[in-house]
Amino acid sequence: MRGRFIAVIGPSGVGKDSVMEALAASDPRFTLARRVITRPSDAGGEAFEGVNEAEFHRRADAEDFALHWPAHGLHYGIPRSVDEVLAQGNDVLANLSRAVLADAMTRFERFEVINLTASRGVLAARLAARGRETPDQISARLDRVALPLPAGLCVHAIDNSCTLEQTVQDIRARLYPVRA
Numbered sequence: 001m002r003g004r005f006i007a008v009i010g011p012s013g014v015g016k017d018s019v020m021e022a023l024a025a026s027d028p029r030f031t032l033a034r035r036v037i038t039r040p041s042d043a044g045g046e047a048f049e050g051v052n053e054a055e056f057h058r059r060a061d062a063e064d065f066a067l068h069w070p071a072h073g074l075h076y077g078i079p080r081s082v083d084e085v086l087a088q089g090n091d092v093l094a095n096l097s098r099a100v101l102a103d104a105m106t107r108f109e110r111f112e113v114i115n116l117t118a119s120r121g122v123l124a125a126r127l128a129a130r131g132r133e134t135p136d137q138i139s140a141r142l143d144r145v146a147l148p149l150p151a152g153l154c155v156h157a158i159d160n161s162c163t164l165e166q167t168v169q170d171i172r173a174r175l176y177p178v179r180a
């Protein structure tokens, strides 16, 4: 059977990248999608490919992306190579914008969503500690209004206010339930 394309969504600072990395480290059934972003390659955080705007648009025009979207003044793309991983029956995890979910639903045969949550106070503390954005950029990220999710999605709502270990355990139990 084809693998599932699993979108990890949630507000900035909720822990999408940390949770994805911890999931991939804990279970070989997960493959991480490496995003292409118009952000300097040495910006830190997730393992991504940094490109300039011209190169990003060239790739988009060449249909090199399965999905792409703009956010926070940047462009983000999921390489089309994820299709090969899915065809081999492996599950792919990708950090997606909530704005691209409707497209993703139609693009992938098996599509599920992990919706991570945490309080605004937890988000603010985590963004400040991460140190990738300025205080103004952090405020803008906290104020970004959450879009309603499209109907008909398979969504797993997961709280990431506690430890990463707890979150990983909760997600694995939801995605790979052990049948008695």
Ligand SMILES: Nc1ncnc2c1ncn2[C@@H]1O[C@H](COP(=O)(O)OP(=O)(O)O)[C@@H](O)[C@H]1O
Pocket (backbone or CB within 6 Å): 010, 011, 012, 013, 014, 015, 016, 017, 018, 019, 045, 126, 127, 129, 130, 160, 161, 162, 163, 164, 167
């Ligand atoms: N469960 C957790 N407990 C404590 N800190 C966390 C947890 N999850 C993420 N973090 C920290 O919060 C910050 C934001 O996490 P990150 O994965 O970059 O979030 P996102 O990708 O959603 O913006 C990072 O510094 C990360 O180490």
Ligand SMILES: O=P(O)(O)OC[C@H]1O[C@H](OP(=O)(O)OP(=O)(O)O)[C@H](O)[C@@H]1O
Pocket (backbone or CB within 6 Å): 009, 010, 011, 012, 013, 016, 017, 071, 072, 076, 095, 096, 097, 098, 099, 141, 144
């Ligand atoms: O439309 P939204 O659902 O609000 O998401 C917009 C963008 O924000 C996140 O980006 P990024 O990973 O750069 O930021 P983050 O790590 O601070 O979440 C997410 O991955 C999307 O690309």
